[in-house]
Amino acid sequence: MRISVIRKAHFNAAHRLHVPAWSEEENREYFGLCNNPNYHGHNYELEVKVTGECDPVSGYLIDMKDVKCMIDEEVCEPFDHRNLNLDVADFREMNPTAENIAYVIWHKLRKRLDARFDLAVRLCETPRNCVEYHGQ
Amino acid sequence: MRISVIRKAHFNAAHRLHVPAWSEEENREYFGLCNNPNYHGHNYELEVKVTGECDPVSGYLIDMKDVKCMIDEEVCEPFDHRNLNLDVADFREMNPTAENIAYVIWHKLRKRLDARFDLAVRLCETPRNCVEYHGQ
Amino acid sequence: MRISVIRKAHFNAAHRLHVPAWSEEENREYFGLCNNPNYHGHNYELEVKVTGECDPVSGYLIDMKDVKCMIDEEVCEPFDHRNLNLDVADFREMNPTAENIAYVIWHKLRKRLDARFDLAVRLCETPRNCVEYHGQ
Amino acid sequence: MRISVIRKAHFNAAHRLHVPAWSEEENREYFGLCNNPNYHGHNYELEVKVTGECDPVSGYLIDMKDVKCMIDEEVCEPFDHRNLNLDVADFREMNPTAENIAYVIWHKLRKRLDARFDLAVRLCETPRNCVEYHGQ
Amino acid sequence: MRISVIRKAHFNAAHRLHVPAWSEEENREYFGLCNNPNYHGHNYELEVKVTGECDPVSGYLIDMKDVKCMIDEEVCEPFDHRNLNLDVADFREMNPTAENIAYVIWHKLRKRLDARFDLAVRLCETPRNCVEYHGQ
Amino acid sequence: MRISVIRKAHFNAAHRLHVPAWSEEENREYFGLCNNPNYHGHNYELEVKVTGECDPVSGYLIDMKDVKCMIDEEVCEPFDHRNLNLDVADFREMNPTAENIAYVIWHKLRKRLDARFDLAVRLCETPRNCVEYHGQ
Numbered sequence: 001m002r003i004s005v006i007r008k009a010h011f012n013a014a015h016r017l018h019v020p021a022w023s024e025e026e027n028r029e030y031f032g033l034c035n036n037p038n039y040h041g042h043n044y045e046l047e048v049k050v051t052g053e054c055d056p057v058s059g060y061l062i063d064m065k066d067v068k069c070m071i072d073e074e075v076c077e078p079f080d081h082r083n084l085n086l087d088v089a090d091f092r093e094m095n096p097t098a099e100n101i102a103y104v105i106w107h108k109l110r111k112r113l114d115a116r117f118d119l120a121v122r123l124c125e126t127p128r129n130c131v132e133y134h135g136q
Numbered sequence: 137m138r139i140s141v142i143r144k145a146h147f148n149a150a151h152r153l154h155v156p157a158w159s160e161e162e163n164r165e166y167f168g169l170c171n172n173p174n175y176h177g178h179n180y181e182l183e184v185k186v187t188g189e190c191d192p193v194s195g196y197l198i199d200m201k202d203v204k205c206m207i208d209e210e211v212c213e214p215f216d217h218r219n220l221n222l223d224v225a226d227f228r229e230m231n232p233t234a235e236n237i238a239y240v241i242w243h244k245l246r247k248r249l250d251a252r253f254d255l256a257v258r259l260c261e262t263p264r265n266c267v268e269y270h271g272q
Numbered sequence: 273m274r275i276s277v278i279r280k281a282h283f284n285a286a287h288r289l290h291v292p293a294w295s296e297e298e299n300r301e302y303f304g305l306c307n308n309p310n311y312h313g314h315n316y317e318l319e320v321k322v323t324g325e326c327d328p329v330s331g332y333l334i335d336m337k338d339v340k341c342m343i344d345e346e347v348c349e350p351f352d353h354r355n356l357n358l359d360v361a362d363f364r365e366m367n368p369t370a371e372n373i374a375y376v377i378w379h380k381l382r383k384r385l386d387a388r389f390d391l392a393v394r395l396c397e398t399p400r401n402c403v404e405y406h407g408q
Numbered sequence: 409m410r411i412s413v414i415r416k417a418h419f420n421a422a423h424r425l426h427v428p429a430w431s432e433e434e435n436r437e438y439f440g441l442c443n444n445p446n447y448h449g450h451n452y453e454l455e456v457k458v459t460g461e462c463d464p465v466s467g468y469l470i471d472m473k474d475v476k477c478m479i480d481e482e483v484c485e486p487f488d489h490r491n492l493n494l495d496v497a498d499f500r501e502m503n504p505t506a507e508n509i510a511y512v513i514w515h516k517l518r519k520r521l522d523a524r525f526d527l528a529v530r531l532c533e534t535p536r537n538c539v540e541y542h543g544q
Numbered sequence: 545m546r547i548s549v550i551r552k553a554h555f556n557a558a559h560r561l562h563v564p565a566w567s568e569e570e571n572r573e574y575f576g577l578c579n580n581p582n583y584h585g586h587n588y589e590l591e592v593k594v595t596g597e598c599d600p601v602s603g604y605l606i607d608m609k610d611v612k613c614m615i616d617e618e619v620c621e622p623f624d625h626r627n628l629n630l631d632v633a634d635f636r637e638m639n640p641t642a643e644n645i646a647y648v649i650w651h652k653l654r655k656r657l658d659a660r661f662d663l664a665v666r667l668c669e670t671p672r673n674c675v676e677y678h679g680q
Numbered sequence: 681m682r683i684s685v686i687r688k689a690h691f692n693a694a695h696r697l698h699v700p701a702w703s704e705e706e707n708r709e710y711f712g713l714c715n716n717p718n719y720h721g722h723n724y725e726l727e728v729k730v731t732g733e734c735d736p737v738s739g740y741l742i743d744m745k746d747v748k749c750m751i752d753e754e755v756c757e758p759f760d761h762r763n764l765n766l767d768v769a770d771f772r773e774m775n776p777t778a779e780n781i782a783y784v785i786w787h788k789l790r791k792r793l794d795a796r797f798d799l800a801v802r803l804c805e806t807p808r809n810c811v812e813y814h815g816q
Contacts, residue, residue: 003235006266012806014694014721014763019466030466032473033761040761041694041721043806049268058155058166059233064265065168081713081720083694097467099411126692126723129472130414132457139507142538148398150286150313150355169353176353177286177313179398185540194427194438195505200537201440217305217312219286262284262315275779278810291602302602304609321812330699330710331777336809337712369603371547401608402550404593420670422558422585422627441625448625449558449585451670489577489584491558534556534587563738574738576745641739643683673744674686676729 004051007067011080014041015096018085039083042125044101046075048109051118062117074108098125102133110135140187143203147216150177151232154221175219178261180237182211184245187254198253210244234261238269246271276323279339283352286313287368290357311355314397316373318347320381323390334389346380370397374405382407412459415475419488422449423504426493447491450533452509454483456517459526470525482516506533510541518543548595551611555624558585559640562629583627588645590619591666592653606661618652642669646677654679684731687747691760694721695776698765719763722805724781726755728789731798742797754788778805782813790815 016039017031027035034040048071054061082088084096090104102123110119124130152175153167163171170176184207190197218224220232226240238259246255260266288311289303299307306312320343326333354360356368362376374395382391396402424447425439435443442448456479462469490496492504498512510531518527532538560583561575571579578584592615598605626632628640634648646667654663668674696719697711707715714720728751734741762768764776770784782803790799804810 001235001239002270002272003238004268005235006268008264008266010806012720012722014719017467021465030471036761036763036767038763038766039694039719039721040692040763041719042692043723054235054239057157059153059231059236061235061267063166081716083716083718083720086718087716095467099409099413099462099469100467102411103409103462126690128416130416131469132412132414134410136410137507137511138542138544139510140540141507142540144536144538146398148312148314150311172353172355172359174355174358175286175311175313176284176355177311178284179315190507190511193429195425195503195508197507197539199438217308219308219310219312222310223308262282273779273783274814274816275782276812277779278812280808280810289603293601302607326779326783329701331697331775331780333779333811335710367603371545371549371598371605372603374547375545375598400552402552403605404548404550406546408546418670420584420586422583444625444627444631446627446630447558447583447585448556448627449583450556451587489580491580491582491584494582495580534554561739565737574743639739643681643685643734643741644739646683647681647734672688674688675741676684676686678682680682 001054001056002051003054003061004049005061005064005067006047006049007064007071009046009048009068009071009076010043011046011076012041012043013079013082013084014039015084015091016040017095017097019095039085044079045124046071046105047122049120049122050113051120052116070109070112074112075105098123098129098131099133102131106133106135137190137192138187139190139197140185141197141200141203142183142185143200143207145182145184145204145207145212146179147182147212148177148179149215149218149220150175151220151227152176153231153233155231175221180215181260182207182241183258185256185258186249187256188252206245206248210248211241234259234265234267235269238267242269242271273326273328274323275326275333276321277333277336277339278319278321279336279343281318281320281340281343281348282315283318283348284313284315285351285354285356286311287356287363288312289367289369291367311357316351317396318343318377319394321392321394322385323392324388342381342384346384347377370395370401370403371405374403378405378407409462409464410459411462411469412457413469413472413475414455414457415472415479417454417456417476417479417484418451419454419484420449420451421487421490421492422447423492423499424448425503425505427503447493452487453532454479454513455530457528457530458521459528460524478517478520482520483513506531506537506539507541510539514541514543545598545600546595547598547605548593549605549608549611550591550593551608551615553590553592553612553615553620554587555590555620556585556587557623557626557628558583559628559635560584561639561641563639583629586669588623589668590615590649593664593666594657595662595664596660614653614656618656619649642667642673642675643677646675650677650679681734681736682731683734683741684729685741685744685747686727686729687744687751689726689728689748689751689756690723691726691756692721692723693759693762693764694719695764695771696720697775697777699775719765724759725804726751726785727802729800729802730793731800732796750789750792754792755785778803778809778811779813782811786813786815 017034084091094100106121120134122132153170220227230236242257256270258268289306356363366372378393392406394404425442492499502508514529528542530540561578628635638644650665664678666676697714764771774780786801800814802812
């Protein structure tokens, strides 16, 4: 019995979209208001989906408390109420677009999750803009 | 033209997570508050997804009134305002985790649905915890 | 500058509507499925509104961490994953309708909140049924 | 790095479900209230999902402003505050079921989207009824 | 113990904003796309709030099944899947703006509700546009 | 006929809670993570409620396009994708708590709104934290 469980979490962070290899003008033109040098911010909504074989005894795929704990330690504690560009080492060299944030979160969780599970993440930057990453 | 339709429904039920083969202490430790012998409860939100070939004349994949009726008869009537452990025969021997509830719902609907359709269900126990089952 | 802050919280509980002074049949007729002797349950969504004079120095009406803490201690810890009828002393003699649960929550929070603040609560038993109580 | 971005949009429209090849009575029986000759209407909620290889320099799969612009021009401007049967040429000969509206939207956007991207749409006619189309 | 209960409902309808005493051009200019002669439509979300003294025996302000029944009979049955301008007598002479729809709904419910209760309605035409009417 | 209309809008911004008259340590202790010197951010959700006498001819309290325009010019354009502390003059000397942001928004809109209308604003900083201000 192959099943998925989804756990939702959120964090609030500031960020700025900027590519150091481009000129100020190229950055402004490409990223628009998102390039504001003083930063802006979002309430990020995260969905973590874990897929695998359900344990027939407990009826659990995985203990949700463990999934919650993993998300708290890997994502919420280091990202919540932070400036992603300045406070989070992963984004020192990587532009914190929603795509890249989802990519970083997926890799942080993948390291913590047993290899028998598949992993996917969905990250909404606003109620109208989301990304999904499955690690392929 | 292969398409999916999704119909949402909900039911409110009490349950308790408990594995009879385990000791009281093992159950308490593994399931935490969800093992409360006096039960707790949820507003379950269900999404039923039916996939197949759209009928080119009517423009319908399937009549949504039939999907709604099937969900009402198979899920809402027997589960809503019930105690899943005590009132629903399927959970006499099966722990009513979200995973197992989704599994039971999928099999109840699968029997009612024409074989030319694929079926998937998504069940949210709380706004932050969901499961998905596709019958594989 | 008179302002209100609203803090939301939730808890999942089982309950049964029942008036001991009435016969089994009267209870069944009046409360319908909500009278199920085996209980049913809900994800209760709570909004706590505190109104008063904003502090001109901090720009806070009240520290939201204190409001959150008060709700956790007075409501979430004693109510979450409980059977309201059996596990919560307030409902030993009082029917746990949404109206009465809101009344009990209001009084628990009122005792903790400084007298210079007004208090109101809104409690949703399902996404379609809510109650509001302002203590008058 | 293969990733998906999702952009949400909405439009408000009137429609009537009706198959000209069927008698009035057959239409009434099959489509029920949705066959009302005077039309009824919905707030349609649309999700457009674009999948492909993320650009390693910008960190964008695709510029969301371009996706938004494409949806505005192809869907919101021609559909919003319209009568789908009378005002939108695509539905002169095609019954405006949610399935067919999703099919039409997918083809309009497919023409505008670079061939290196995959495309899927999800359209909700009400909060309880949705369809998904991936173009296969 | 003075308390309020809120019951939510919805209906899907077509309408057109138009003032017969004005010229076609004045109507077009004032109401914009909402004046489309072929109609457009919405999923209307309704909240009905009833306020009064809670019954100390049952713990109910009013039986929610009665409130639901009243809303179904007075609002959902006559309005759902209708064209408000053509199918609903109240809007033959009255422009079906959200304000006027809320006014009509309030008066229909007021007639059915015992005089010891206060009544308020909130009607959302879209997730971003709502009106509230308290009958004063 | 006295009625209210509500228009919703949103903006995404960075901010930092800080009282210059306090020491670094007092600020850190009082505001916690919200005092992060590198800022954090939110998707702010705003509800603007306008109350007054409905126009019996048009059936409008006020043209919602005018309300939307006023909110765009006074709030969304100056606040969206900004750093409230650095980019918005109102918060040079005022701590950008949700309470103070609501106060500033109310005063900006009050100046633009005809005196025959009452005005209230509700601002949600996260889905769990909101404030309401009515100008009294």
